[in-house]
Amino acid sequence: MIRHFFQIAWRNLLKRKFYSFINITGLAIGMTCCVLISLYIRNELSYDQYHVKKDRIYRVLQTFRSVQDGETLSSATPGDYQVWGCAPVGPALQADFPEVEKVVQFMSPVSLLLEKGEKRFQQDNLLCMDSTAFDVFSWKMLYGDPRTALTAPNSIVLTHTVAQKFFGNENPVGQMLRVDSQYSYMITGVMEDVPPNSQFTFNGLISMSTVRKYRAEMFDWWGYVDFYTYVLLKKNTSISSLDKQSSSFVKRRNSGDKGYAISFEKMTDAYLHSAAKRQPGPTGSLLNVYLFSCIAVFIMLIACINFMNLSTARSLERAKEIGVRKVLGVRPSSLMIQFLSESILLSLSAAVIALVLAQASIPMIGKLSGKDLSYTNFLTPLLPFYMTAFAVVVGLLAGIYPAWFLSGFRAISVLKGKFKPPVEGVSFRKVLVVFQFTLSVALIAATAIVYSQLKYVNRHDLGFQKDQMLVLNFEGDEKVQQNIEIIKKAIADQPGVVSVAASRAVPGEFLPNAGTQIQTPQGQMAEQAPFIYEIDFDFIPTYHIPVIAGRPYSRSYTTDSAQAMVINEAAARLYGYTRPADAVGKKFDQWGRSGTIIGVVKDFNFRSLHQAVEPLTLRYGYSYSLNRISVAIKGDNVPETLAGLRKTWSQIVPHRPFLYQFLDESFSAQYEADQHFGQLFTFFSCLAIFIACLGLFGLSTFMAQQRVKEIGIRKVLGSSVSGIVILLSKDFIKLILIGIIIAVPLCWWAMDKWLQGFAYRINVGPLVFIEAGLIAMSVALITIAWQSVKAAMGNPVQSLRNE
Structure with missing residues (x-):
């Protein structure tokens, strides 16, 4: 009987080729979209799932809010916390809580000049990390011992891609790399590249003992922020115990800071479910996942609606067939099975086409989404089973109403020629058309x-000049820092160069916070933690940042480099000044420097437009704190200007590659x-x-x-x-x-x-x-x-x- 149903279904498909084509095409495209969207969503949900111990790994979130004398720390919201924190919290947690099996910490990524013989690369995204890294995270070591690779000072573990740039496919363990033309690091391991579906995006690991060797004191500072802390709990333990005791832990360990608090977050929640600031890597959007899930459902519903509409609209064509079958004794249930068989056959045909289309479309969808959607994630052994089940479900969904509708025809009316399609069938088709175009209009508008x-x-006007702004990256090279003014002058003398400035960072890049005391309108010194730019005398005029009160830094004032500060409007408001001019002349104390505020600049978007302009201090930066040279150039002959700058750079800074980026491009990358x-x-x-x-x-x-x-x-x-x-x-x-x-x-x-x-x-x-x-x-x-x-x-x- 089933074979008979499918034979009839096949004949009907061939008999009505045009409508079969429309139905199969619609279902095939709909299924293709569902497969591709599911592949994208699966990739989003897979972040950090590759770690074997993922269910026991938690991140320590920390907040450093300002609490004045006499105030108490109210309960913090998730948005108050950040992943970026201090170093002492990790060892203290392991000492105070027996539930903690391991602690691993790492610092903000650095970019170092790596050299081996004639090969020289400025390598970014290098992390200084604890030796427990390979005990906590599931990163596979290709060469070297993971237990000891990050133990000794001046040790470095390279990813496979970076190692290949220097050594090809040979084992480089035990060889030395020259770092920033002054240090030597031993390669103690080569690991597989970090999977693309990971919040970790590093290219190499440097032993944390390397940092301790030079700056051991900061590992005891609760107020120094530059560390990310992860804890691995012992088996059969719960994070709730640590959560309940976090307040008493903070009071016991860091009682002097009333605004300090900690919380814990599951590592697998970091990508899609975290509200914490200062993330160590990329984050996704749960809203986007929901939106694309809805689009997949909408597309499949639209395809199914097409099938329902055409099947019910063509009811007159099959009315006599149904009447004859009923007269011959065929039951309505058997008719429903027959029509559902036709629907499932159509759906299965569409599923085969969808598989071919989906496989061919993966590279394009990967490019559109910016994700690594590989064929290996698509071609799984269970794929035929999943697609068959999906096709059957779609076939049933699309065919259930037409089957019920058609099987309900009265045989006598049909054979007498008095049959008219029920009014409810026409009304239902209208509802489906309305639904289709509701979705279509919504998608067009969205x-x-x-x-x-x-x-x-x-x-959007960001409040500073980003066009025709070239940023030279020298990553804190001491030789460049020591000769920064000479190098700036040599660059400024080049044809096509308008002005030159130096700074620690440029708009769009990572900025630290600084504990800063500024005199309030009431005359008290209030402490907050605004962002900080370390800049030279030429930064504000080079970037055309408007000064709305006071003045910018000037070489004409000898005290500007040691006893002056410029803030933005948001910082002035933070300390209680509604009129920016009222903040000028007020006292400040920041990072061991005291003096007066000399100017207030107009708020400018130094970060992404996802965030409002936040309080910012623009502090004069001594040469040892500078990392970037900003060059404002003319737009009439950019290639010639670049060639001249490259030549000048190779003459005055021969030991460093000429690395540059256009600010508008790097800012837009956000x-x-x-x-x-x-x-x-x-x-x-x-x-x-x-x-x-x-x-x-x-x-x-x-x-x-x-x-x-x-x-x-x-x-x-x-x-x-x-x-x-x-x-x-x-x-x-x-x-x-x-x-x-x-x-x-x-x-x-x-x-x-x-x-x-x-x-x-x-x-x-x-x-x-x-x-x-x-x-x-x-x-x-x-x-x-x-x-x-x-x-x-x-x-x-x-x-x-x-x-």
């Missing part, structure tokens, strides 16, 4: 909002994840709209065929082509208008949630929804009009002869 926000981000989201969102939205139009095309074609005689009679009676097209289109237009009305509030709500991730955002007005509605209406009308015009221009004689 895509427009996403791109408008990204355009706004790229064009929005790379947003750009990938926009591209991926647009791609799948377009496919969803295409599937909806595909179904509409099939439905309008069928409707035109059903009304061919009516069209012929109207033409004979003098109706124009335009009048007939309007007649055939107006029912669809009404449904699309209803879809637009429903889509607007739904889309506004969803995109308002997404826009909340930006401190600086566009205002979503009615225009974007009007445009989305017009686009959807235009696409739908074009889809319908092709068949409508074709039917309207047909020869009425031929249509009236048809019987």
Whole structure:
């Protein structure tokens, strides 16, 4: 019987090739989208899951809030904590809590000049890490002993990619690398590259004992922040014990800091579920995962709706077949099984096509999403089983209503020729069309909002000059620092150079916080922890940062380099000054330097537009604290200017490579994840709209065929082509208008949630929804009009002869 059902199903597919093509194409594209989106979501959910002991690894979150005398530390919110903290907390936790098996700490990434013979590379993302790293994390060592690799000072473990740059495929353990032209590090191991689905993004590990060798004292400072701390709990223990005792632990260990508190976070929650600041690596968006999950469901629903609409609309074609079968004794349940068999066969055919399309599309989706979506993650042994199950479920979902609808026809009415499709079937089809275009309009509007926000981000006035700004990276090289003014002058003398400045960091880069006391309007010294830029005399004028009160640093004042500070408007407000001019002349105390505030600059976006402008101090930086040289250049002959700078650099700094980046490009890199989201969102939205139009095309074609005689009679009676097209289109237009009305509030709500991730955002007005509605209406009308015009221009004689 089952074989008979599938034979009949196959014959029906071949008999109605056009509608079978539309159904299979819609289902195939829908399934392809679902497979690709599921692959993307699976990648997002897999971050840090490769660690064998992941369920026992927790991060220590720390907060350093300012609490004045007489105040108490209220309960902190998740957003108050940061992953970046002090060093003493790790050993103290291990000493005080028997539940802690291991503690591993690492510092902020550094960039070092590595040399071996003639090979020389400026290698970024190197971490100083404890020797317990390989006991806690599941990183595979290719060469060397993981138990001792990070024990001795001046030891370094390279990743496989970095090791290959210097040594090819040979084992380099025991060989020496020259570091920053003054130190020698021994290679004690080579490990596999860190998986791409990891919050850790380093290229090598340096033993923490190397840092202790030169700066042992900072490992005892609770106020010095530059460490990330992870703890591994013993088996059969719970983090709740540490959570409950965290307050008493802090009071016991760091009673002098009333604003200090700690918390714990599961390592596997770091990528998608963490609200903590100062993350050690990339973070994802749980909202994006939900959005793409919804898009996958929407696309599949749209494809299934197409199937339902076409199957129920073509009910008259199969009415007699159903009537004859019922007269011959076929039960309604058997008819339902037959129609479901047709649906499942269609779905299985679509699944085969979807597998081929998905495999071919993986590289493109990987590029759009910026993720490493490999074939190995796609081609699993269980893939055929999953796809078959998925196809059966889709077939049942798409076919259950048409099967119930068709099997319910009354045999007597059908065979007497008195059968008319039930009104509820027509109404249900209208509901499905409305649902389709509700989703389509919402997706069009959402895509427009996403791109408008990204355009706004790229064009927003940041408050400083980032165009035609070249940043030379010398990563704190002592020889460069000692001759910084000579090097700046040599660069400034080059044709095409407008001005030159030096600083510890540039806008868009990592900044430290600094415990800073500033005199309040009441005359008291209040301590806060604003961000800090260490800059030279030329930084503010080179970046064209407006000074709105007081003055910038100047060589004309001998005290500016030791007893002066410039702050931004946000910092002035933080210390109680509503008028920036009132902060000028007030006392400050910061990192061993005291003096007066000489100026206030206008707030500028030194970080991503995801965050509001935060309090900032611009401190004069001595040469030993500088890492970057900013060069403002003319835009008329950039290649020639770069060539001249490269030549000058090789003459005055021959021991370092000429490393540069354009500030606008590096600053825009902060929005790379947003750009990938926009591209991926647009791609799948377009496919969803295409599937909806595909179904509409099939439905309008069928409707035109059903009304061919009516069209012929109207033409004979003098109706124009335009009048007939309007007649055939107006029912669809009404449904699309209803879809637009429903889509607007739904889309506004969803995109308002997404826009909340930006401190600086566009205002979503009615225009974007009007445009989305017009686009959807235009696409739908074009889809319908092709068949409508074709039917309207047909020869009425031929249509009236048809019987």
